[in-house]
Amino acid sequence: MAETMHPSSTTSTPLGKRVPRYRARNPLSATLAFQKRPLQFLDTLTKEYGDIVQFPLLNMPIILLNHPDYIKRVLIDNISNYDKDVFIYKMLHSVMGEGLITSSGEKWKKRRRVMQPAFHRQRIEKLVDLINGITRDTIATWEEKTVQQETIFIKEEMLKITLKMVSMALMNIDASDAAQDFGRAFQVSNETLAAFARMPFPPLSFPIPSHRRLWQAIKQMDEISYATMRERREQQEDLGDLLSMMLATVDEETGQGLSDQELRDEIQTIFIAGHETSANALSWVWYLLSQHPEVEAKLHEEVDCVLGGRVPTMEDLSKLVYTRMIIDETMRLYPTVWQLMRHTIQDDMIDGYHIPAGYTVFWSNYMLHRHPAIWEDAERFDPERFAPEQVARRPRHYFLPFSGGQRICIGNSFALMEMQVMLALVAQRYRLVSLSDQPVEPKTALALVPSTNLPMKLVKR
Known part of the structure; x- marks a missing residue:
């Protein structure tokens, strides 16, 4: 960093x-550095100060936590003392x-009770055929591109295929105009909110052009959501998607379902x-496999052995051990949700450090998953870290x-x-x-995204 930092000594109270x-020396140094290169700034902070440090973001005091035991205190051991009354969740609201x-609080608990049945294993199992079908349709569209040796852009391809999957799994709308409109509106809102998260000024209510585009996109998503809900309530038919489940489920404690606004x-x-x-x-999975042919070869060996050319079933997933190991190691290195934060309700103590009430505690899974004291040779892509015996020895x-x-x-x-x-x-089928x-x-947008569209060539196996 251009600005010289002066570590302060730890004192007791x-x-x-x-x-x-x-x-x-510059009071805006931290804000500007976080806005410009947040991952590099956080890395510098932890190297200079250790696993806990306070820094200002505009006028907000932030406490960075960078040890899993510290984060466990927030998420598990003293969860009732930490809520989501922080700017990023207010923005997402x-x-x-x-x-x-x-x-x-209680509002979240009620939502979780009502929503949980939609994500039970039996319900997820019914979606395996849907995922198989959409993936095979995508592979079919790739056939001609393979013959023509066309370049495909993996990030764009993955966005298209997951749009189809979530649209069908959630509301049973396929690649129709509604699904495409919803996806485009989402991209507009996502880009605006990502920029706002890096520099939360001016307020979203201030009518600059980007904010006007955001509110128009939200309006468009709302219109599609409400129209779909109205149609479903009239039909009263279970179409096998998550919306059908949410419409049919009631809270076992109150006997009430979700209102249109809640839905x-x-x-x-x-x-x-x-x-x-x-x-x-x-996208990160395909990038890492392209850089590590030995891992790719082991993946192919497992897939061929377990599936023998057929489509996977839910029962097959537990046998595709190395496939899951690749996904986990990818999410370790490139966690899509790279920043999380909570608001401290009352004073707390973390590893002997005083955490004042009213402060925001912040952590980055990108940093946490590369902690050198926890992950040996942390920058290296190595799926063997997630072999079952390794996972069993490591705290969750x-x-x-x-x-x-x-x-x-x-939805994990x-x-x-x-x-x-x-x-x-x-x-x-492919390399x-x-x-x-x-x-x-x-x-760093709202998610951790590859900086390029990842141009690749499909090679038939």
Whole structure:
């Protein structure tokens, strides 16, 4: 960093040790560095100050946590003391409303109770055929491109295929105009909110052009969501998708179902959480496989042995062990949800450090999953880290791609199933060869995205 930082010594108070503070001559130094290159800034912070440090983001005091035991305190051990009353969730509230990601307290508990049955294994199992079908349709469109040796752009391809998957799994709308319109509106809102997260000024209510585009996109997504809900309530038919399940489920404690507003919030939440995040994770998988042919060869060996050329079933997924190991190691290196934060309700103590009430605690899974004291040779891509015996020896909270504790992502089983099925099906038919020798750097939007569209060539096996 251009700005010289001055580490402060750790001092004690009656309430515990003071968290070390980032100090720089320019009071906006931290804000500007975080806006420009957040991952590099966080890396510099941890190297200079250690696993806990306070820094200012505009006028907000932020405490960075970079050890899994510290984060376990927030997510599990003292979860009742930490809520989501922080700027990033207030920002997401504009799109998602009070869905599972943005709500807290009793409201969140009610939503979770009502939503949980939609994500039970039996319900997810019914979606395997859907994922198989959409993936095979995509592979069919690739056949001619393979013959013509056309370049495909993996990031775009993964975004298209996961749009189809989440649209069908959630609301049973295929690649129709409604699904395409919803996807385009989502991209507009995503880009605007990603820019706002890096520099939360001016407020979203301020009518600059980008903010006007955001509100127009939200309006378009709302119109599609409400129209679909109205149609379903009139039909009263179970179409096998998540919306049918949500419409039919009632809270076992109150006997009430979800209102249209609550359903709208969860539709937006599932779409946003289940579309781009999976697309980016899969994009990183194909990039890493293109750079590690020995891992790719082992993947092909497992897929051929387990499936023998047929499509995977739910029962097959437990046998595709190395396939899952590749996905986990990819999410370790490139967690799509790269930043998380909570608001401290009352004073707390973490490893002897005083955490004041009213502060925002922040952590980055990108940094956490590369912690050198926990992950040996942390920058290296090595799926063997997730061999079953290795996983059994490691505390669960060391690896948090879907968060942890009570608020672990409700859709994690669906996302893992989706990625495992897709990876196995494509690996049966193709190798994906990168057309660039340049390393691909991560770019921090709302999700952690590849900095290029990942041009590749399909090679038939």
